[in-house]
Amino acid sequence: MNLSRAERRRRSEQRILEAARLLFAERGFDRTTIRAVAGMAGVDPALVMQYFESKQELFNQAIQASPAPEGAAEPGELVERMLETLGAKLSGLPPASLAMMRSMLTNSDATASARASLGRQIDQIGTALPGADSRLRAALVSSIMLGVTIGHQLLELDPLREASREEIDRLIRPCLLALLQDTA
Amino acid sequence: MNLSRAERRRRSEQRILEAARLLFAERGFDRTTIRAVAGMAGVDPALVMQYFESKQELFNQAIQASPAPEGAAEPGELVERMLETLGAKLSGLPPASLAMMRSMLTNSDATASARASLGRQIDQIGTALPGADSRLRAALVSSIMLGVTIGHQLLELDPLREASREEIDRLIRPCLLALLQDTA
DNA sequence: GTCTATAAAGAGATAGAC
DNA sequence: GTCTATCTCTTTATAGAC
Numbered sequence: 001m002n003l004s005r006a007e008r009r010r011r012s013e014q015r016i017l018e019a020a021r022l023l024f025a026e027r028g029f030d031r032t033t034i035r036a037v038a039g040m041a042g043v044d045p046a047l048v049m050q051y052f053e054s055k056q057e058l059f060n061q062a063i064q065a066s067p068a069p070e071g072a073a074e075p076g077e078l079v080e081r082m083l084e085t086l087g088a089k090l091s092g093l094p095p096a097s098l099a100m101m102r103s104m105l106t107n108s109d110a111t112a113s114a115r116a117s118l119g120r121q122i123d124q125i126g127t128a129l130p131g132a133d134s135r136l137r138a139a140l141v142s143s144i145m146l147g148v149t150i151g152h153q154l155l156e157l158d159p160l161r162e163a164s165r166e167e168i169d170r171l172i173r174p175c176l177l178a179l180l181q182d183t184a
Numbered sequence: 185m186n187l188s189r190a191e192r193r194r195r196s197e198q199r200i201l202e203a204a205r206l207l208f209a210e211r212g213f214d215r216t217t218i219r220a221v222a223g224m225a226g227v228d229p230a231l232v233m234q235y236f237e238s239k240q241e242l243f244n245q246a247i248q249a250s251p252a253p254e255g256a257a258e259p260g261e262l263v264e265r266m267l268e269t270l271g272a273k274l275s276g277l278p279p280a281s282l283a284m285m286r287s288m289l290t291n292s293d294a295t296a297s298a299r300a301s302l303g304r305q306i307d308q309i310g311t312a313l314p315g316a317d318s319r320l321r322a323a324l325v326s327s328i329m330l331g332v333t334i335g336h337q338l339l340e341l342d343p344l345r346e347a348s349r350e351e352i353d354r355l356i357r358p359c360l361l362a363l364l365q366d367t368a
Numbered sequence: 369g370t371c372t373a374t375a376a377a378g379a380g381a382t383a384g385a386c
Numbered sequence: 387g388t389c390t391a392t393c394t395c396t397t398t399a400t401a402g403a404c
Contacts, residue, residue, distance in 0.1 A: 146331040
């Protein structure tokens with residue numbers, strides 16, 4: 001004998017979630033259908049509803065990403081870590097993150113999720129910085145990383161796609177340093 | 185007597201376009217219906233189709249924005265002009281631009297429009313800069329402005345909404361200067 | 369020229385058979 | 387437990403009346 005019912009169900013759920021992430025990441029919330037998700041996962045559309053209650057609920061579970069790494073640091077080290085994060089984002093976002101980003105401007109649950117996710121990042125960076133405007137600086141840094149990621153991964157701007165990670169690092173580093181270090 | 189038929193038609197078209205811009209800007213392409221546009225413009229839904237052929241064509245015309253101001257400059261002045269542009273964006277985007285931005289991650293025509301619009305901006309900044317990587321720098325500057333605009337206007341990140349234009353200027357300026365001036 | 373009425377298609381969701 | 391069949395709703399788009 002092979003798998004318990006619970007185990008089979010768990011596997012089906014995972015396949016559905018994985019298919020949902022890929023399709024939501026590619027097409028966004030509105031243009032992704034339950035039928036397409038079911039087709040890709042190799043299950044019946046009704047089963048998707050049975051497991052996840054609604055399309056919106058499926059989406060909400062699909063965009064739950066693993067939380068960002070923890071730990072504070074002084075500005076110089078912080079910049080290096082941000083560049084590392086950015087490099088990772090530019091070489092390929094996890095489907096869950098891409099799905100959230102893709103729909104964050106048109107679906108209110110995705111907007112809320114993006115706001116919360118960026119909020120956490122801002123808090124983390126903000127508390128590592130000195131000064132009264134630390135949260136504003138942190139928000140600007142986060143927005144900058146967001147913009148570069150969108151330009152590279154979603155809009156696919158030619159100059160960004162043609163550049164190597166090292167080139168981007170070299171040009172962005174002084175930019176982030178200027179924002180994080182200056183105490184003027 | 186008052187208005188010629190052509191004049192009446194022109195005015196109806198303008199009202200429809202204006203309503204379309206507002207609704208597309210607010211809800212994005214997929215969640216905006218012809219019916220809602222017609223309702224806001226005070227005309228019959230069938231008339232909208234009669235004038236614009238399809239929803240996508242209405243959208244394409246609605247997001248046509250006035251082109252950006254021309255003229256090159258040296259880096260220092262360029263930064264000031266970019267800050268001015270950014271300040272304008274943060275105090276309120278024109279509906280046409282907002283409509284384009286809102287849907288640029290989920291509608292392929294909007295993606296193409298955004299890519300073209302940013303491409304023009306990148307060319308303009310790029311030709312004003314010296315050096316081999318001028319286009320990459322220009323693309324990064326444009327992406328940064330995009331990210332801050334999205335964070336402020338669409339995601340409504342608290343730290344950005346609470347900051348004054350002057351604070352943002354002061355923090356972003358060295359960041360842009362570092363990106364545009366460094367010739368290392 | 370403008371609107372009424374409707375066609376045609378596709379979606380999410382559900383009830384019940386197996 | 388899973389899937390077949392269908393319901394119901396909403397949409398874009400169109401044909402034809404006024």
